[in-house]
Amino acid sequence: MEGVTQRLPRLLALVPYLLARPGVPIEEVAADFSITVPVLRRDLELLWMCGLPGYGPGDLIDLSFEGDTVTVTFDAGMRRPLRLSGAEATALVVALRALAETPGVLDAGSVRRALAKIEAAAGQADGVVVGLATREEAALTAVRDALDHRRALRIRYYTPARDTVSDRTVDPMRLLLVEGRGYLEAWCRWAEEVRLFRLDRIEHVTTLDEPALPPPQARPTDVSDGLFRAQPDQQIAVLTLAPDSRWVAEYYPVDELIEGKGGAATVRMRYSETGWMVRLVLGLGADVVVREPPELAAAVAQRARAALRRSDHLAPSEAG
Amino acid sequence: MNLVLCLLSSRQYLPAERIRRTVPGYADAASDEAFFRMFERDKAELRELGVPLETGRIPGFEAGEGYRIARRDYELPDIDLEADEAAAVALAARLWDSSQLAGAAHGALVKLRAAGVEVDTELSAVVQPRVRATEPALTPLISAVQAGQVVTFPHRRHPAEQPIGRTLEPWGVVSWRGRWYVVGHDRDRDATRCFRVSRIAGPVRAIGAPGAVQRPPGVDLLKIVAGSAEPPAAAHTVRLWLADGRAYGLRQRATVLARMTLEDVAGDVVTVELPGYDVAARWIAGLGPDAVVLEPAELATAVRARLSAAAGSVG
Numbered sequence: 001m002e003g004v005t006q007r008l009p010r011l012l013a014l015v016p017y018l019l020a021r022p023g024v025p026i027e028e029v030a031a032d033f034s035i036t037v038p039v040l041r042r043d044l045e046l047l048w049m050c051g052l053p054g055y056g057p058g059d060l061i062d063l064s065f066e067g068d069t070v071t072v073t074f075d076a077g078m079r080r081p082l083r084l085s086g087a088e089a090t091a092l093v094v095a096l097r098a099l100a101e102t103p104g105v106l107d108a109g110s111v112r113r114a115l116a117k118i119e120a121a122a123g124q125a126d127g128v129v130v131g132l133a134t135r136e137e138a139a140l141t142a143v144r145d146a147l148d149h150r151r152a153l154r155i156r157y158y159t160p161a162r163d164t165v166s167d168r169t170v171d172p173m174r175l176l177l178v179e180g181r182g183y184l185e186a187w188c189r190w191a192e193e194v195r196l197f198r199l200d201r202i203e204h205v206t207t208l209d210e211p212a213l214p215p216p217q218a219r220p221t222d223v224s225d226g227l228f229r230a231q232p233d234q235q236i237a238v239l240t241l242a243p244d245s246r247w248v249a250e251y252y253p254v255d256e257l258i259e260g261k262g263g264a265a266t267v268r269m270r271y272s273e274t275g276w277m278v279r280l281v282l283g284l285g286a287d288v289v290v291r292e293p294p295e296l297a298a299a300v301a302q303r304a305r306a307a308l309r310r311s312d313h314l315a316p317s318e319a320g
Numbered sequence: 321m322n323l324v325l326c327l328l329s330s331r332q333y334l335p336a337e338r339i340r341r342t343v344p345g346y347a348d349a350a351s352d353e354a355f356f357r358m359f360e361r362d363k364a365e366l367r368e369l370g371v372p373l374e375t376g377r378i379p380g381f382e383a384g385e386g387y388r389i390a391r392r393d394y395e396l397p398d399i400d401l402e403a404d405e406a407a408a409v410a411l412a413a414r415l416w417d418s419s420q421l422a423g424a425a426h427g428a429l430v431k432l433r434a435a436g437v438e439v440d441t442e443l444s445a446v447v448q449p450r451v452r453a454t455e456p457a458l459t460p461l462i463s464a465v466q467a468g469q470v471v472t473f474p475h476r477r478h479p480a481e482q483p484i485g486r487t488l489e490p491w492g493v494v495s496w497r498g499r500w501y502v503v504g505h506d507r508d509r510d511a512t513r514c515f516r517v518s519r520i521a522g523p524v525r526a527i528g529a530p531g532a533v534q535r536p537p538g539v540d541l542l543k544i545v546a547g548s549a550e551p552p553a554a555a556h557t558v559r560l561w562l563a564d565g566r567a568y569g570l571r572q573r574a575t576v577l578a579r580m581t582l583e584d585v586a587g588d589v590v591t592v593e594l595p596g597y598d599v600a601a602r603w604i605a606g607l608g609p610d611a612v613v614l615e616p617a618e619l620a621t622a623v624r625a626r627l628s629a630a631a632g633s634v635g
Contacts, residue, residue, distance in 0.1 A: 007428060011321050013434035020436035026545075032433050034426065052329050052610075053342040076419055077329050080395035081434035084368035086466055088431070089476075091424035095412035099449065106408055106447060114405035120430070126464035127492035129453055130415075131540045159567055162605075165568045177449035179498030193588035201389045203572070244479035250479060250518070257402040263480030283606030287627025303608035310609045311624060313583050 010035070011043060011050075015061060015078040022071045029070065044070065051076045089122040098130035102177065132177045139202040143184050145174045148209055150212045153186070157197055157206035161273040165203060168189070171212040175221060185221055187214035194218050234270040238291035241265050245287035248280070266291065278303055323362055323368065329393060333376045333386030363387075396435050405508045406439045406515065413439075420455035451495055455517045460524040461502050465490045467530040470507070474522040475515050483521035489628060491535040494545045504533070512543050524632050533618065559615040563587045565608035570603065582612065589614065597622055605630070 009031055017032070018024065030040045051060030051074075057279075062074035084092070096118060100111040146153050153172055158165045168187035173194070177183075182199035193212075207307060236255070241248055243263035255268040271277040274296065281288055281300045290297040322343050327334065340346045340355050349355035366373050372393035377534045378386040401409060409432065413425040429439055457473065471490055476484035490504040500517035516620070559577075562570060564586045574590035594600035597619050604611045604619070605626035613620040 003355070004532050008321065009594070010430065012324065016391065016436075017430075017434035029583060032334075033430060045489075048323070049344075050325060053326050076325050078325060081431040082370060082373075082585075083395060083396050084428050084431055087420075087424040087462075088428035090462065090466070092409065092412055092423045092428045094406065095415035095425065096453075098415065098451070099408060099412055104409065106488045107404060110402075110403060110404035111408045111412075114401060114408040117399055117405065118409065121397045125466075127490075127535070129492060129542075130495040131497070131546070132449055133540050144447075158572065160569060161570050163566065175447045177447070179450075179452060180496060181498065211517065233428060238528055243478065245370075246479045262477075263502050265480070278608070279606035282608055282630050282631075283602035283604075285453070285602075285605060286629035302338050306609040307605070307612075308624065308631060309581050310585075311612045311620070311627075312616070314612065 005041070009082070009143060011047060012078070012308060013081050014043060014047060015072060015075050016081045017207050018063070018072040019079060019318070021073055022067065023069045026068050026070055026083060045074075048239075067297070084122040086125075089118075090125040092118055093122065093125040094128045094130055099141055100130050100133040103227055133179065137282060139184070139199045140175075140182060142205045143199065144208060145285075146207055146212065147175060152208040152210050152212045153184075154206040154208055155184075155202050156195065158201040158203060159277040163275065163279070169208070170195075170197070171214040173212075173214050173218060176221075181248075185204070186212075187218040190217050196221060198279065224241050237271060237281075237293065237297075239267055240270060240289040240291060241267060241284075242287040243270070245284045247286070248288075274299065282307075322364065324389065327373070327387055327389040328391060330388055331372070332389050333378045335378060335386045350353050350466050384497070399432065399435055399437060399438050401432075401439075403438075403615065406437060409437075410439050411449070415451050416453055417437065417450045418458075421453050429498055442564055447571050451494070452498065453500065455500055455520070457517050457520040457524050458500055461490060463518065464526045465492055465502075465533075467526065468533040469525050469526040469530050470528040470532055471526050473515075473520045473524045476519045476521050479519065486515065486517070487527075489533040490512070491533070491539060492541040492553075494541050496542065496545045503544050512544060555596065556600065556616075556619075557591055558594055558600060558613065558619055559589065559591050560604065561587050561589055561612040561614060562607075563610040567607050570607070570611065575630055581608075585609075601626055 007118045014033070017029070026037060026040060033040065035043075040187065045060045048063060049060065053059070058074075059076065060074070061072070061076045061078070062131040064071050064073050067299075093115065096111060099106055100108060100115055110235075143153070144150075151172075152169060154167065154169050156165055156167050168188050168190045170184070170188050172184060172186045174185040175182065177187055184197045184199060186195060186203070187193075188195040188198065240260065241264060246263070246265060249257055249265060249267050252269060255270065258266045260266055269277075278299050279295060281290055281296070284305055290300060323339070323344065326339065326343050336356075336359060339359070340349070346355055346358060349358055349387065363373060363493065372389060374387055374388050374390060376388070377384060384546075407487040410429070413429050414422075416425055432439055459472065461506040469490075472485060472487050475486045476483045487507040488502065488504045490502055492503055494501045494503055494514070499512045502517055503512070505511070506513040560570070560574070561580055561581075561582055562574070570592055571590070576588045576590050576594040578589040579586070580589045596602070600619060602621035605611060605623045608627075613623050
């Protein structure tokens with residue numbers, strides 16, 4: 001059974017909602033309130049028993065049903081919804097302000113006008129600021145434009161996992177702004193998969209003269225759990241991080257962190273590209289020890305020795 | 321619900337006794353004590369929802385106090401959004417990736433719809449912004465900022481260090497590059513500071529009177545956070561050898577000077593602007609044999625030290 005804290009605000013909003021939409025289909029009401037039709041019906045039955053003191057036939061809220069639609073015929077004075085609470089105003093106003101201050105996401109004029117109207121009705125919400133995409137991404141305008149006009153794009157993209165760049169033709173699907181960064185979600189014709197491209201890693205973008213046509217199997221990525229979700233084919237490394245390399249566990253997602261002596265920590269980290277993990281570990285030098293897997297430890301040591309040998313080959317004048 | 325309707329319909333303050341007699345449900349209360357318990361609970365619930373329940377003296381009435389809800393304070397003012405504005409609102413409401421803020425945004429949408437605004441959330445937006453806000457300390461910090469209350473919390477300066485108690489006059493919370501920060505005046509250090517919310521290692525406690533914290537006018541919260549979190553600008557010019565077809569990350573910032581072959585591997589001699597030697601040494605050592613430092617010697621030594629450790633740490 002749901003608590004009064006969810007039900008009462010809904011009941012208070014239902015009467016003015018129905019009043020504003022005579023003859024609204026019941027299914028539509030349920031969808032707008034994010035509840036099921038049976039829950040809505042129980043709400044409506046309860047409303048029928050509410051009204052003004054006296055509680056006679058003329059005092060109670062009156063509803064009329066016709067087919068699958070509902071209309072309020074007596075509102076008992078409940079004509080307007082309750083004001084937005086502080087938390088509601090904050091959640092909406094801060095989000096609108098973040099959209100308004102991120103160029104190219106939405107038409108800035110619409111967002112500003114919406115913001116002004118919401119602030120006028122709900123009050124300002126100072127003290128919470130969200131920076132969405134912080135740098136002016138050069139690719140943002142072109143990507144936005146391609147989405148608006150449904151055009152395919154040719155992009156030159158840097159893949160840090162493999163430390164390579166590649167040219168790809170993609171069919172843009174959506175623009176995602178997640179964790180303070182912008183991503184283009186697109187069908188990659190080369191990989192034949194839906195891929196997310198980070199905007200700041202798109203080096204060059206050309207709008208093609210052909211329409212964007214993602215195939216039917218191109219499904220939007222589920223970002224509800226964040227972008228880095230555990231995948232079954234990933235490998236797992238166990239690393240012991242010295243205090244100076246503890247930032248790794250904050251910067252990259254880790255599955256488990258065990259505090260060690262003197263500020264060290266042992267973490268389990270997932271990775272898809274061995275080359276990427278080798279670069280990470282190699283760069284940390286003495287501040288990391290690879291516990292598992294042995295192949296990773298061996299690959300790191302082998303790359304390190306090869307690098308030392310190569311720098312030994314420099315003529316002394318070159319190494320100056 | 322009946323209590324709200326009853327109080328909303330009355331211009332005068334209604335005494336508790338009269339409410340007990342008229343509003344259905346209260347009549348079932350077995351004793352005075354039971355009624356007052358119910359009534360107190362209901363009043364608290366209404367206030368929690370933001371219903372402006374007023375208490376006032378009733379003139380010429382012995383028992384004193386009564387209750388009412390002023391329609392002017394209760395009702396959401398008129399609001400009329402054009403289709404494009406409503407689309408912006410719908411998108412904004414989906415920004416939050418956090419049950420509390422997303423729930424609040426949904427509550428706001430329900431009220432806007434109840435005010436007759438058509439907000440279509442099914443709109444297949446080509447833009448989808450998401451902001452995570454799952455840190456437990458965030459909600460009490462936002463409340464404290466809005467109430468203007470001083471807060472104390474234990475905070476780790478570094479993940480490996482013991483938390484230190486902080487007393488802060490919070491001016492605001494800021495999400496920047498996917499991380500949350502609280503900004504304000506640090507009372508212990510008597511200076512403007514920002515703290516990463518994920519490094520708050522215990523409960524946030526609001527202390528002192530609401531309204532005690534005044535944000536200085538004209539302060540730009542995002543700028544304070546961006547200024548303190550911004551990595552130092554490129555400070556060193558270094559000369560490197562990079563193997564052909566490798567090290568694209570560095571090549572993006574590099575200028576090619578000449579060709580050079582090392583150990584029979586063809587490559588480029590480049591110059592590149594890098595931040596501090598520590599970060600530069602990490603990037604270059606990470607590339608292994610694909611990048612070799614030519615200049616300066618200090619950086620070459622730092623890279624070799626990292627590589628030697630990596631070569632030796634597994635025997």
